[in-house]
Amino acid sequence: MNLAVRDIRHSLGRFVLTTIGVGMLLMIVMGMGGIYRGLVDDALVVIRGVGADLWIVQRDTRGPFAEVSRLPRNLVDRVAAVPGVAEPREFVFHTIQREHRGKPLRMGVLGLAWPADKGERLPLVAGRGLAQNHYETIADESLGLSLGEQLRLGKDTYTVVGLTRAMVSSGGDGIACFTSRDAQAIQFDEAGESTRLERQARRARAGEIDFGRTQPSVLERAAGSSRAIAALPGPAVSAVIARVMPAADLDGVLRTFDGWSDVTVYTAAQEEELLLRGTVDRARRQILLFRVLLTVISAVIMALIIYTLTLDKLHPIALLKLIGAPNHVIVGLIMQQSLIMGALAYGVGYLAGKRLFPMFPRRVLVTNDDLLRLGGVVLAISVLASLLGIWKAMRVAPNEAIG
Amino acid sequence: MNATLALETEGLTKVYGRGHTEVVALRDAAIRVRRGEIAALLGPSGAGKSTFLLCVGLINPPTSGRVAIGGRSVLDGPRPLADLRRFRREHIGFVFQKSNLIPFLNAVENVQVVGELVGHRPAAARRRAMELLDALGVGARAFNRPTQLSGGEQQRVTVARALANRPSLILADEPTAALDSVRGRQVMELFRDVAHEHGTGVIVVTHDHRALDVFDTTYGMEDGLLARAPAREKSESR
Numbered sequence: 141m142n143l144a145v146r147d148i149r150h151s152l153g154r155f156v157l158t159t160i161g162v163g164m165l166l167m168i169v170m171g172m173g174g175i176y177r178g179l180v181d182d183a184l185v186v187i188r189g190v191g192a193d194l195w196i197v198q199r200d201t202r203g204p205f206a207e208v209s210r211l212p213r214n215l216v217d218r219v220a221a222v223p224g225v226a227e228p229r230e231f232v233f234h235t236i237q238r239e240h241r242g243k244p245l246r247m248g249v250l251g252l253a254w255p256a257d258k259g260e261r262l263p264l265v266a267g268r269g270l271a272q273n274h275y276e277t278i279a280d281e282s283l284g285l286s287l288g289e290q291l292r293l294g295k296d297t298y299t300v301v302g303l304t305r306a307m308v309s310s311g312g313d314g315i316a317c318f319t320s321r322d323a324q325a326i327q328f329d330e331a332g333e334s335t336r337l338e339r340q341a342r343r344a345r346a347g348e349i350d351f352g353r354t355q356p357s358v359l360e361r362a363a364g365s366s367r368a369i370a371a372l373p374g375p376a377v378s379a380v381i382a383r384v385m386p387a388a389d390l391d392g393v394l395r396t397f398d399g400w401s402d403v404t405v406y407t408a409a410q411e412e413e414l415l416l417r418g419t420v421d422r423a424r425r426q427i428l429l430f431r432v433l434l435t436v437i438s439a440v441i442m443a444l445i446i447y448t449l450t451l452d453k454l455h456p457i458a459l460l461k462l463i464g465a466p467n468h469v470i471v472g473l474i475m476q477q478s479l480i481m482g483a484l485a486y487g488v489g490y491l492a493g494k495r496l497f498p499m500f501p502r503r504v505l506v507t508n509d510d511l512l513r514l515g516g517v518v519l520a521i522s523v524l525a526s527l528l529g530i531w532k533a534m535r536v537a538p539n540e541a542i543g
Numbered sequence: 544m545n546a547t548l549a550l551e552t553e554g555l556t557k558v559y560g561r562g563h564t565e566v567v568a569l570r571d572a573a574i575r576v577r578r579g580e581i582a583a584l585l586g587p588s589g590a591g592k593s594t595f596l597l598c599v600g601l602i603n604p605p606t607s608g609r610v611a612i613g614g615r616s617v618l619d620g621p622r623p624l625a626d627l628r629r630f631r632r633e634h635i636g637f638v639f640q641k642s643n644l645i646p647f648l649n650a651v652e653n654v655q656v657v658g659e660l661v662g663h664r665p666a667a668a669r670r671r672a673m674e675l676l677d678a679l680g681v682g683a684r685a686f687n688r689p690t691q692l693s694g695g696e697q698q699r700v701t702v703a704r705a706l707a708n709r710p711s712l713i714l715a716d717e718p719t720a721a722l723d724s725v726r727g728r729q730v731m732e733l734f735r736d737v738a739h740e741h742g743t744g745v746i747v748v749t750h751d752h753r754a755l756d757v758f759d760t761t762y763g764m765e766d767g768l769l770a771r772a773p774a775r776e777k778s779e780s781r
Contacts, residue, residue, distance in 0.1 A: 141648075141652060141655060141656055141659055141665060141668075143647075143648075143656070146647050146648055146652065147647040149647070150646065150647030151647075453647070456645045456646065456647065459643055459645060460645070460656075461628065462602065462631070462637060463631065463632065463637065463656075463657055463660065463704070464628050464629060464630075464631040464632020464633070464635075464660060465628075465632070465656075465660055466628065466629070466632075466660075469660070537602075538602050538628075539597055539602045539603055541639075541643060542593070542597075542602075542639055542643075542716065
């Protein structure tokens with residue numbers, strides 16, 4: 141006869157309510173883990189999505205995700221000349237927040253190296269890849285844009301031609317992919333007045349030097365488009381990414397880049413590590429601490445509930461001792477209740493999470509490994525929670541059943 | 544020790560406290576109850592009756608003296624000569640003033656649990672529990688919780704539970720205190736039948752002098768001293 145189940149049946153209402161409460165707590169523990177996993181997964185989406193083996197960034201910086209990295213565009217040509225390197229591409233990535241349909245629209249802008257990269261690697265759920273060098277974008281569905289929708293960014297209007305799923309930045313913003321030219325145009329877009337003032341300032345500076353005063357064409361050039369001035373650099377890219385040829389020696393390629401004093405090169409694994417240890421690390425540790433706290437709180441609540449349930453049946457326990465029930469029967473009664481509560485609460489947490497997590501603004505990624513680990517933790521806290529009740533039950537004397 | 548005796552005690556003494564707080568609750572008590580015998584234990588409150596039951600029930604060991612149950616020595620002073628809890632489980636049945644049923648078990652489960660504790664399979668323990676409840680006239684209430692039973696029914700279930708392990712000795716502490724006189728007498732007669740039919744030694748602590756005719760032997764207790772009451776008292780009480 142299972143005494144634990146019969147006692148639960150006897151005080152079913154309280155047991156069910158408590159189990160639901162603990163289940164909700166466990167759901168939050170599960171959710172915190174899922175938020176962390178989602179954070180990491182989101183952070184790695186871009187790195188894994190572009191499929192690069194090498195990340196070439198500004199010297200002594202930690203890459204485009206950790207800090208600002210600016211490289212000249214023509215670095216792509218230099219990288220292409222390195223033996224063993226294939227498909228070098230510009231990498232442009234930045235975050236913007238604009239107004240769209242009267243609401244703020246925050247997005248990560250990812251530049252694709254047109255025409256080599258038209259977005260074929262992206263996880264498209266609707267539409268197509270980029271078909272022209274300008275004015276098209278592939279947006280993540282989390283941005284709420286629809287196919288064919290027009291998006292005004294800077295001075296240009298872009299049409300949404302494709303939709304992706306789960307393409308978000310480490311900050312949780314949906315990513316929109318443009319050609320790298322368009323991505324830079326969006327990044328470096330300036331107001332007309334700002335351009336006019338900059339040109340005026342350049343003309344004034346040119347007029348202050350002899351060369352400018354004696355050469356009218358210099359003044360004209362200074363007051364014109366910056367693209368026409370050879371001395372001024374073109375828009376910078378965040379990084380250059382490249383593949384390593386299958387037969388090439390990665391160490392050999394890296395040794396070649398070691399000789400370049402203007403760049404630092406990371407492998408894809410190193411770049412992932414930098415991202416996780418840098419940008420995401422603090423959030424990860426915060427979530428971890430929060431999870432630990434919630435787990436401890438769950439354990440304390442379970443212990444108190446099991447203890448209270450034990451207090452309620454001290455008389456039956458004394459009676460069981462009086463009629464000669466061995467300790468393992470009494471320990472089993474309490475521990476089984478704790479384990480049943482833990483198992484049911486875990487189930488409640490899992491089912492509630494399954495329904496609620498998709499409504500969260502950020503992705504909550506609950507993996508089977510995490511579920512198994514949490515199951516182990518719940519098992520442990522169920523056992524620990526029962527110890528207080530067991531301790532109390534062991535102190536009950538059989539003659540208390542008589543008094 | 545005599546195997547025909549359900550209970551035998553010698554020099555049973557229980558002292559609570561020390562020095563100026565010392566109280567002698569039981570003094571040199573000696574008793575012999577045969578198998579199949581039902582004995583009443585009378586005495587005013589504070590006489591030491593409950594202490595005596597706790598000592599021979601192996602719940603609160605005596606300070607000195609010996610206890611043998613079913614022919615086996617189990618206590619030599621406070622020193623146990625057997626696993627006391629196991630011995631209680633297998634050889635002693637308890638019935639108390641309050642019905643003392645487990646509230647989260649129904650009537651049959653309250654009886655069945657004892658059978659399972661002594662190692663019977665659940666089906667066999669349940670069968671015996673049902674037989675006992677039927678025999679005690681509460682078979683129809685087998686699936687009711689204690690709160691759904693009357694005082695008399697609860698006491699019958701308690702008696703059934705006390706019998707479930709086929710004990711050598713049943714100890715009953717004022718089992719009819721919560722019952723009216725008719726029900727009280729019925730319970731006392733039930734104990735007598737149990738003692739005679741099952742060959743169990745039964746000791747009943749009672750204040751109810753109206754039912755003394757039910758008992759084979761009567762003991763009196765005062766200030767911790769246990770003495771067999773004269774046969775005259777017993778016949779008078781009838």
